[in-house]
Amino acid sequence: MAWIRRKWTPEAAEEWTREDLIACILSPLAYFLLSLGLLHALLLQTWGYFLLILGVLISYAMYVVIDPKLRTISEEFEKKQAKHLEELERIQRWEE
Amino acid sequence: MVELTLLDWFWLLAFLGLMVASGVLFYRLGKRSQADFFLAGRGLPWWLPASSVYATHTATDTPMWITGIVYQHGLRGIWYAFFSAWCAISAFVSTRIFRRSLAYTQAEWQSLRFSGLGSELLRGWMAGWSVFMNMFVLGWVGIAMGKICNVFFNWPEWVGLIVFSSVCAIYVLAAGYWGVVMADFQQGVIALAVIVITSLWGIAAAGGPSGIVSRLDAMGESWRLNPFAFTGLFTGDFPVAWFITMMVIAIVGGVGMGTSIDWYPEAQRIQSAKTVRDASYAIWAGTILVLLRNSLWAVAILGFYVLYPNIKSAAEYEMGWYRLGFEYLPIGMVGCFFAAILAIHLSTISTHLNLGAVYATRDLYHHYVNPQASEAKLVWVGRFSTFLLLVGSFIYGLMMEDITSWLIFALWIMMAGVWLPNILQVVWWRFNAWGYLASWIANLGMSWLVVWILPHYGLIPEMPDYLQFWALMALGTLIFLPVTYLTPPDDMDHLVKYYIMARPLGWWGPVRQAAIERGLMQPTAQPGSD
Numbered sequence: 001m002a003w004i005r006r007k008w009t010p011e012a013a014e015e016w017t018r019e020d021l022i023a024c025i026l027s028p029l030a031y032f033l034l035s036l037g038l039l040h041a042l043l044l045q046t047w048g049y050f051l052l053i054l055g056v057l058i059s060y061a062m063y064v065v066i067d068p069k070l071r072t073i074s075e076e077f078e079k080k081q082a083k084h085l086e087e088l089e090r091i092q093r094w095e096e
Numbered sequence: 097m098v099e100l101t102l103l104d105w106f107w108l109l110a111f112l113g114l115m116v117a118s119g120v121l122f123y124r125l126g127k128r129s130q131a132d133f134f135l136a137g138r139g140l141p142w143w144l145p146a147s148s149v150y151a152t153h154t155a156t157d158t159p160m161w162i163t164g165i166v167y168q169h170g171l172r173g174i175w176y177a178f179f180s181a182w183c184a185i186s187a188f189v190s191t192r193i194f195r196r197s198l199a200y201t202q203a204e205w206q207s208l209r210f211s212g213l214g215s216e217l218l219r220g221w222m223a224g225w226s227v228f229m230n231m232f233v234l235g236w237v238g239i240a241m242g243k244i245c246n247v248f249f250n251w252p253e254w255v256g257l258i259v260f261s262s263v264c265a266i267y268v269l270a271a272g273y274w275g276v277v278m279a280d281f282q283q284g285v286i287a288l289a290v291i292v293i294t295s296l297w298g299i300a301a302a303g304g305p306s307g308i309v310s311r312l313d314a315m316g317e318s319w320r321l322n323p324f325a326f327t328g329l330f331t332g333d334f335p336v337a338w339f340i341t342m343m344v345i346a347i348v349g350g351v352g353m354g355t356s357i358d359w360y361p362e363a364q365r366i367q368s369a370k371t372v373r374d375a376s377y378a379i380w381a382g383t384i385l386v387l388l389r390n391s392l393w394a395v396a397i398l399g400f401y402v403l404y405p406n407i408k409s410a411a412e413y414e415m416g417w418y419r420l421g422f423e424y425l426p427i428g429m430v431g432c433f434f435a436a437i438l439a440i441h442l443s444t445i446s447t448h449l450n451l452g453a454v455y456a457t458r459d460l461y462h463h464y465v466n467p468q469a470s471e472a473k474l475v476w477v478g479r480f481s482t483f484l485l486l487v488g489s490f491i492y493g494l495m496m497e498d499i500t501s502w503l504i505f506a507l508w509i510m511m512a513g514v515w516l517p518n519i520l521q522v523v524w525w526r527f528n529a530w531g532y533l534a535s536w537i538a539n540l541g542m543s544w545l546v547v548w549i550l551p552h553y554g555l556i557p558e559m560p561d562y563l564q565f566w567a568l569m570a571l572g573t574l575i576f577l578p579v580t581y582l583t584p585p586d587d588m589d590h591l592v593k594y595y596i597m598a599r600p601l602g603w604w605g606p607v608r609q610a611a612i613e614r615g616l617m618q619p620t621a622q623p624g625s626d
Contacts, residue, residue, distance in 0.1 A: 011618060011620065012620075014599050015620065016601050020188055020189070020601075023188045024184075024185045024188055024189065024350075027184040027185060027187060027188065027380065028181055028184035028185065028347045028350075030184075030384075031181045031184050031383070031384060031387055032181075034384060034387065034388060035174070035178070035387045035388065035390065035391050036323060036391075038388050038391040038392065039171060039174065039323065039391040039394060039395060042299070042305060042391070042392065042395040043305045043308065043309060043321065043395060044305040044306060059384075066188060066376075067373075070372065070373040070376055071373055073192070073372050073373070074371035074372045074373040074374075075371075077196055077371070077372055078371060081198070084196075084198050084597050085198055087593070087597075088198050088199070088204075088208070091207065091208065092204070092458075092462060092463060092467070093462075093467040093468065
C-alpha cells in the first residue's frame with residue numbers, strides 16, 4: 001500500500017490528508033457491515049457471517065491506514081499540551 | 097409481579113455495594129482539582145472512556161425504545177437507532193479537533209472558537225441549556241426506572257426514581273468523573289454480559305433463530321426479517337427518503353459538534369482520554385458496542401414478537417425485552433438481571449449528574465461568577481451542583497408525564513435547525529457566534545410554524561418528519577447565512593490561536609495564511625484548505 005503513508009513527520013501529520021478521508025469512508029462502512037452482519041448472523045443466515053467478517057476486515061484496514069498518523073499527532077500534541085492548558089485557563093479566568 | 101429470592105437480593109446488594117465502593121476508592125483522586133473531578137485528570141486509556149460511552153448510552157429507557165420500534169417495524173426499525181453512527185466520522189474529525197482544543201465542555205469550546213460579545217452570550221446560553229437538559233434527562237431516565245419497578249415489583253414509582261439515583265449520587269459526589277468512569281467500566285461489563293445472556297435466552301425461548309424465521313413465515317410477516325423493507329421512495333411509513341435522511345444526519349453529522357444530543361456526554365469522554373489517539377479510539381469503540389448491542393436486542397425482540405404477536409398497546413410491548421428477562425431467566429438469575437438493569441440505569445444517571453455539574457461549575461460559576469476560585473472551591477461547587485441536579489431531577493421526574501411531549505419537541509427542534517450550523521462552526525472560519533445564535537432563535541420560531549401552526553391552519557400540508565428536517569434546515573439557512581455575513585468575522589488573532597491549537601478541517605484558508613504570516617506555522621500545501 002505505497003499510496004498509504006506509514007511514516008509521518010509532526011508537521012505533515014498536522015494536515016488533513018488522504019488517510020483521513022479513507023478512514024472517514026471505511027469507518028461508517030464498518031459500522032454498517034458489523035451491525036447488519038451481527039443481525040443476520042444471529043438469525044443463522046450465511047450472508048450475515050460474510051458481512052460480519054467483511055466488517056472486521058474493513059475495521060482493521062481503517063486502523064492500519066489511520067493509526068500511524070494518529071500516533072504522530074498525539075505524540076506531538078502532548079508536548080504542547082501544557083502550554084495550551086495555560087492559555088485555556090487564562091481565557092477562562094478573564095486575565096487579559 | 098416478580099418475587100425476588102434471597103439469591104436475587106444478594107446479587108442486587110453486592111452490585112450496589114460495588115458501585116458505592118468505587119466512589120469511596122477514588123475519592124482522593126476526584127478531589128485533587130476540577131480537571132480530576134470533571135475529566136479524571138485527562139489521563140485515561142481509550143478503553144475506559146469507550147466503556148463509559150457504551151454504558152452511558154445504554155439507559156433503562158433504551159431497551160424500551162428499541163423494543164418499541166422493532167416490535168412495530170421489524171428489523172428495519174434498527175435504522176431509527178443508527179443515529180449513533182455519527183461517531184464513525186466524528187472519531188477522526190470532530191473528536192480530534194475537540195480533544196486538541198482542551199475545552200472542558202462544548203460551551204467552552206465555542207468561546208475558544210468564537211470571540212467577542214457573541215461568544216460570551218453563546219457560552220452563557222449553551223451552559224444554561226445544558227444544565228437544564230441534563231436535569232431533564234436525569235428526570236426522564238429516573239422515571240423510566242420508576243415505571244419498570246412499578247410494573248415488575250409493584251413498588252411506587254417514586255421508589256425507582258429516588259432510591260437508585262440517590263445511591264448513584266454517593267459515588268458521583270465523592271469522586272466526580274473518576275467515580276463515574278470507574279463505575280461505568282464495571283457497569284458496562286455487567287450490562288453487556290447480561291444483555292447477551294438475556295437476549296440469547298429470549299431467542300432460544302422463541303424457538304431459536306430458525307424457529308423465529310419459520311414462525312414469521314407462517315404468520316405471513318417475513319418482511320420483518322428484512323432491514324430494507326421500504327414502503328416506497330416517498331410513500332408509506334418507511335420510505336427510502338426517510339432512510340437517506342437518517343443516514344445523512346447520522347454520518348455527515350459526525351463532521352460537526354453537537355449534531356447529535358449524544359455529543360455532549362461524548363465531549364467529556366473525549367477530553368478525559370490520555371491522548372488524541374485514545375480519544376478517537378474511545379469514541380469509535382464505544383459506539384460500535386452500542387450498535388452491536390442494538391442488533392442483538394433487535395433479534396431478541398423479533399423473538400418476543402413471535403411469542404406475543406398481538407400486543408396493541410405501545411406501553412405494553414415496549415416492556416418486551418424486560419419481560420424476556422424477568423419471565424424466562426431461571427431462578428437466581430433474576431437478581432442478576434435486575435442488577436444489570438441497575439447498571440445501565442446508574443451509568444446514565446452518573447454521567448448526567450457529573451456532566452450537568454461541569455457546565456454549572458466551569459461555564460457558569462467559574463467563568464461568570466468567580467473567575468479566581470481555587471481548585472478546592474471549584475470541586476466543592478461541582479459537588480453542590482451535582483446535588484442540585486439530583487434534587488431537580490426528582491422534581492422533573494415526578495411531573496414528567498405532563499412535559500415529555502413538549503421536551504421531545506424541544507429536542508427535535510434543537511437538532512433540526514441547528515444541525516448545519518453545528519457543522520459550519522467546525523469547518524468554516526467565517527461562520528461566527530451571531531450566525532450560530534441566529535440559527536437557534538430562528539429555529540425556535542420556524543419549528544413551531546412548520547410542525548404545528550401552518551399545518552393546523554391548512555397553509556402547508558402536514559409533513560413527515562424527514563421533510564420537516566430539510567424544511568427547517570433550509571429556512572434556518574435563510575436566516576443565519578445573512579446574519580453571518582452582515583456581522584463582522586471573529587477577531588483574526590483569536591482565530592489564529594484556535595487554528596494553531598485545534599487544526600480544524602475545512603475552509604480555513606485566510607486564518608491559515610494569517611498564521612503563516614505571523615510565523616506560527618510553515619507554509620505547506622494543504623489540498624482543499626481554502
